[in-house]
Amino acid sequence: MTLPDGLRLRRAHPQDLDDVMWLEHTSFPTDAWSASQMSGELYSPHGYYVVVETTEDGAPTIVGYAGLSSLAGNPVADVQTIAVAAEQRGKGIGRVLFTELLAEARRRGVHEVFLEVRADNPVAQAMYTAFGFERIAVRPRYYQPDGVDAWVMRAALEPAAQAPTSAPSPSSTVGPIGQEALDDRS
């Protein structure tokens, strides 16, 4: 699974707040998080946020972001959010972001991942289903002010491969991506 040319995946940092908020408002016009909520997420020690940015046309521009949250030692994690700029959708960026969240969940020893998605969002539901998530509950009128139900979805994670004690394989040494950019992580 690769990103299209000219795009790269990296760990988000608090300085990304303005770019992320711009995408947040365009992606979730009626129920966007506030800047202070998003800032709390980007600073949270429990969070893991990643962005995809384009390196074309001069200064890097963020075209997608996604976040996971889990308490240390907790075998459960929540997908907090994911969004891709409208003009960049359908190119595999969402899949790369989501794959990285699940990879981090495995690195943290998480066994179960939960998320909520609007009942009227079949595109996101299709992506989550493709990753093995199943609807386990409905929260009526959870999304306000629209009064749209939330689907609660869950997936069980296979544990990450254990590193052999004597001869570690390259894949067993892969850790979370840092703040530096990394192309083609998946």
Ligand SMILES: CC(C)(COP(=O)(O)OP(=O)(O)OC[C@H]1O[C@@H](n2cnc3c(N)ncnc32)[C@H](O)[C@@H]1OP(=O)(O)O)[C@@H](O)C(=O)NCCC(=O)NCCS
């Ligand atoms: C959901 C979202 C992040 C997907 O990002 P994306 O980069 O377009 O997704 P990808 O191109 O990587 O596609 C991933 C999967 O999503 C699903 N998908 C993507 N576009 C789809 C479409 N138009 N119709 C149906 N399913 C679609 C497919 O399952 C696809 O997998 P496939 O290519 O193997 O069929 C993006 O549509 C988005 O930002 N939506 C607005 C914000 C949002 O709704 N976020 C989710 C909140 S819960």
